[in-house]
Amino acid sequence: MKKLLLFVFIVQLGLSAKATEGMWLPLLLSQLNEAEMQSLGMKMTAEDIYSVNQGSLKDAIVHFGGFCTGEVISSQGLVLTNHHCGYGQIQSHSSLENNYLQDGFWAGSQAEELPNPGLFVTFIVRIEDVTDAVLENVTEDMHPKERQSWVDKNLPGVEAAAELEAFQEAKVRAFFEGSKYYLFVTETYRDIRLVGAPPSSIGKFGADTDNWVWPRHTGDFSLFRIYAGPDNKPAEYSPDNKPFKPRHHLPISLDGISEDDFTLIFGFPGRTEQYLPAVAVEQRVEVVNPVRIGIRDRALNVINAAMKADPGVRIQYASKQSRIANAWKKWIGESQGILATGGIAKKQAYEAEFAQRVKADPDFQKRYGGLLPEFERLYTEMGPYIKANTAVGEIAGRNIELFTLANTLHSIVKMYDSSGAPMVDSRMGRIADFIDRFYKDYSPELDQQVFAELMAYYFEEVEPQYQAPFAVEQYVNAGKTGEQLAKIVFAKSRLPKPEALKAAMEQGPEAFVKLIREDYAYALVRSISEHNEQGAEQAYRKLKDEIDALQEQYMRAQIAVFPDRRFYPDANSTMRVTYGQVKGYAPKDAVRYEPVTYLDGVIQKYVPGDYEFDLPQKLIELYEAKDYGEYGSEGKMPVCFIGTNHTTGGNSGSPAIDAHGNLIGLNFDRAWEGTMSDLNYDPSICRNIMVDARYILFIIDKFAGAGHLIEEMDLVHPKAP
Structure with a gap:
C-alpha cells in the first residue's frame, strides 16, 4: 500500500x-519537467x-x-x-x-x-x-x-x-x-x-x-x-x-540575452515554506517580521553611522552590517509583497476549496477535517510566545556582539562542567583562534551603543512577564535607561577586553572558566536567555512541535485532496533546478521595469565619495571611451538582468544558464516586491536578479587587466548562425 x-x-x-514556479530535484527532471522546459525554449535534455x-x-x-x-x-x-x-x-x-x-x-x-x-x-x-x-x-x-x-x-x-x-x-x-x-x-x-x-x-x-x-x-x-x-x-x-x-x-556565452530567453538556475536554495496555512503567513506578517525589523532598525542606525564616520570601522563591520541589513530589508519586502499581492487572501481561498473538497469526501473528512481549525488554534495560542522569543533571539542571540561572545563562552562552561578541565585544555588552541578572530573585527565602543539601543527595546517592548528579573533589577539600578545600563555593563565586564581573556587562558582552564562565570555581561545574558528558555521559548517549542506534526499531515492531505495539482519540495539547501525566462515586470500602476540594465545606469547613480555609489576612475574612463571590447552590445555595456526563476537564499552565486547550457549570468538577489516568494511565489512580481556574464568578463579583462583569467575560459557564441 x-x-x-x-x-x-x-x-x-x-x-x-x-x-x-518551483525548485525541482535534478534527477526527476526527465519525469516531471523536461517537456515544459523545452516548451520555454530549452535546447538541452x-x-x-x-x-x-x-x-x-x-x-x-x-x-x-x-x-x-x-x-x-x-x-x-x-x-x-x-x-x-x-x-x-x-x-x-x-x-x-x-x-x-x-x-x-x-x-x-x-x-x-x-x-x-x-x-x-x-x-x-x-x-x-x-x-x-x-x-x-x-x-x-x-x-x-x-x-x-x-x-x-x-x-x-x-x-x-x-x-x-x-x-x-x-x-x-x-x-x-x-x-x-x-x-x-x-x-x-x-x-x-x-x-x-x-x-x-x-x-x-x-x-x-x-x-x-x-x-x-x-x-x-x-x-x-x-x-x-x-x-x-x-x-x-x-x-x-x-x-x-x-x-x-x-562555457560562457558572449551573445547575451533578450526578453523571453530561457534561463536555468542551478544551485542550493536554503529554505522556503510554500505550504504553510494562511494563519501562519498572517502571523509572519503581523507579528514576527515587525519585531525583527524593529530591532534591526535600531542596530543598523548605530552601525551605519559608525561605518560612515570611520574607515577602520567600515572594514571591521562590512561583513556584519551586510548580514544584518540583508535579512532586515528582505523581511520588509516579504511583508509588503504578501500584502500587495493578496497572498494571505489567496491562501485563504485555497484553504476554502481544500475544506470544501474534504467535506465532500467522508474519508477525507475523517482524516483531514480538523487540520485547518487546529492550525488556527495553535497559531493563535503561540502568538505572544513567538513574539517574545523572537525579540530575545534578536537581542540576546544575534545583534549584540558582547552577548554572542558570552553565548559562545557559555558552551565552554558547559564543556567544563560535563567533561572537566582536561577537555577544555585540549580545546584551548581552537578557543584562542576564535577569540583572535572575534576581536579582530570588534569595536567595544560601537557594540556599547548597539547594546544601549537594543536593551531599551527589551524593556520597552517585550511584555513584562517575559523579562528576566535579574535584568530588570539591573535596568532599574541604571535609572531605567539603556544608555546607562550599557555604560555599567561595558565598564564592569571583562569580556570586551581581549587581554583579560587571554591572561585567564594562560592561567589554565579553571581560571578561564572562573572568569567567564563571574563576568557581569555573562550573568546578564544568561539571565535573559534562561528566563526566555524556561518561559516563552519552552511554550513556543511545545506548540511548534504540535504544528510541525500537523504540517506533515497537511502536506500529505494537500497531495491527496488536490490530485490535479503539481507539488514541488520546499528548499532545504539541497541541489535544485529552477527555470524561467528573462522578463520585465510592472510592480505598480504606470510603472514598468525593463529586464536589462546598462553601464549608463551605473554612471547615472554615481556619487563621488559616497560609500554606496562612488566609482573607480578607471571604470568611468572605460565608459567615456566606450571601451567595452567584445563584451559590449550595440555600443552599450549590459550590467544586470532579471528573470522569473524561483530562487531564495543559498541561490546566491548560482549560474544563470542559457538554453544550450552556457553561462549567461550570475544570480545574486531578488527584486524587493517579490521577496515573499519563500512563502508565496507570484509570477507577476517575483524576479531573480543576475549579473550579466559579459559585465563580469568586461570587469576582469578591461577593468582589472586580468586577461590571463579570460584565457582559461571557454567563450562561445551559441546564437551565431
Whole structure:
C-alpha cells in the first residue's frame, strides 16, 4: 500500500504547476519537467543537466562554503560566485595597507592566489531515492512520534549502505515533510584560494540602498580556485596541490540575452515554506517580521553611522552590517509583497476549496477535517510566545556582539562542567583562534551603543512577564535607561577586553572558566536567555512541535485532496533546478521595469565619495571611451538582468544558464516586491536578479587587466548562425 501511495504521489507531481514556479530535484527532471522546459525554449535534455554516467551541468555546480552556490568555469578549477559570498574571505585578507575590499584583488598568477582556511566547496556526485528504505515499518496511520522514531532508526543504516569512495560522504535528506527521502553522495574540497574580486564600488555598488531592488547595477562576483591533491582528489591545503580538473565546466556565452530567453538556475536554495496555512503567513506578517525589523532598525542606525564616520570601522563591520541589513530589508519586502499581492487572501481561498473538497469526501473528512481549525488554534495560542522569543533571539542571540561572545563562552562552561578541565585544555588552541578572530573585527565602543539601543527595546517592548528579573533589577539600578545600563555593563565586564581573556587562558582552564562565570555581561545574558528558555521559548517549542506534526499531515492531505495539482519540495539547501525566462515586470500602476540594465545606469547613480555609489576612475574612463571590447552590445555595456526563476537564499552565486547550457549570468538577489516568494511565489512580481556574464568578463579583462583569467575560459557564441 505504501509503495502504491508513493507511486501515485510521483505521478501527481507531474500533472500541473505554473511555469517558472518551483525548485525541482535534478534527477526527476526527465519525469516531471523536461517537456515544459523545452516548451520555454530549452535546447538541452534532462540528461545534459543531470547525469551520473557522464559529465553534465551538475558536475560544474558547487555548494560554496555551505551557504552559497558557485560554478566551475574553466578546466583549471576556476570557480565563480558572488562578491557577497566571498566577502568574508576578501575581508579576512584586507587591512588598511592592503584594502582588498576597497581596491579589489587580482592574483597575477596561480602562485599569488590566497588560501582560505575553513572554506570548502562540495560537489554532488549522485542523488538516489531511498524512500522505501527510510520508511520501512512506517504506516500511513502511525503517530508522528512513532513514525519519526522508525525513520531515525532506519537512517543510519541507509547512509552506511551507500556505495562510496574513501573521499566521499553520504547524507539522507527529507522532502515534502518526510513523505520522500533522497540520499546525496558528495565530494568536498577544502583547498580553496581567492583569485580575484572587484572593488566594493563595483562588487557592492548600491550597497544597502539598492539591496533587494531593481533596477540594479551591481557587479556582484568574485573568483576562487579549487586545488586538489596529485590524484585530483580532495586534499587539505598544501603548496604542492594542483588546480582541480572538473568533469564539466561551464562555457560562457558572449551573445547575451533578450526578453523571453530561457534561463536555468542551478544551485542550493536554503529554505522556503510554500505550504504553510494562511494563519501562519498572517502571523509572519503581523507579528514576527515587525519585531525583527524593529530591532534591526535600531542596530543598523548605530552601525551605519559608525561605518560612515570611520574607515577602520567600515572594514571591521562590512561583513556584519551586510548580514544584518540583508535579512532586515528582505523581511520588509516579504511583508509588503504578501500584502500587495493578496497572498494571505489567496491562501485563504485555497484553504476554502481544500475544506470544501474534504467535506465532500467522508474519508477525507475523517482524516483531514480538523487540520485547518487546529492550525488556527495553535497559531493563535503561540502568538505572544513567538513574539517574545523572537525579540530575545534578536537581542540576546544575534545583534549584540558582547552577548554572542558570552553565548559562545557559555558552551565552554558547559564543556567544563560535563567533561572537566582536561577537555577544555585540549580545546584551548581552537578557543584562542576564535577569540583572535572575534576581536579582530570588534569595536567595544560601537557594540556599547548597539547594546544601549537594543536593551531599551527589551524593556520597552517585550511584555513584562517575559523579562528576566535579574535584568530588570539591573535596568532599574541604571535609572531605567539603556544608555546607562550599557555604560555599567561595558565598564564592569571583562569580556570586551581581549587581554583579560587571554591572561585567564594562560592561567589554565579553571581560571578561564572562573572568569567567564563571574563576568557581569555573562550573568546578564544568561539571565535573559534562561528566563526566555524556561518561559516563552519552552511554550513556543511545545506548540511548534504540535504544528510541525500537523504540517506533515497537511502536506500529505494537500497531495491527496488536490490530485490535479503539481507539488514541488520546499528548499532545504539541497541541489535544485529552477527555470524561467528573462522578463520585465510592472510592480505598480504606470510603472514598468525593463529586464536589462546598462553601464549608463551605473554612471547615472554615481556619487563621488559616497560609500554606496562612488566609482573607480578607471571604470568611468572605460565608459567615456566606450571601451567595452567584445563584451559590449550595440555600443552599450549590459550590467544586470532579471528573470522569473524561483530562487531564495543559498541561490546566491548560482549560474544563470542559457538554453544550450552556457553561462549567461550570475544570480545574486531578488527584486524587493517579490521577496515573499519563500512563502508565496507570484509570477507577476517575483524576479531573480543576475549579473550579466559579459559585465563580469568586461570587469576582469578591461577593468582589472586580468586577461590571463579570460584565457582559461571557454567563450562561445551559441546564437551565431
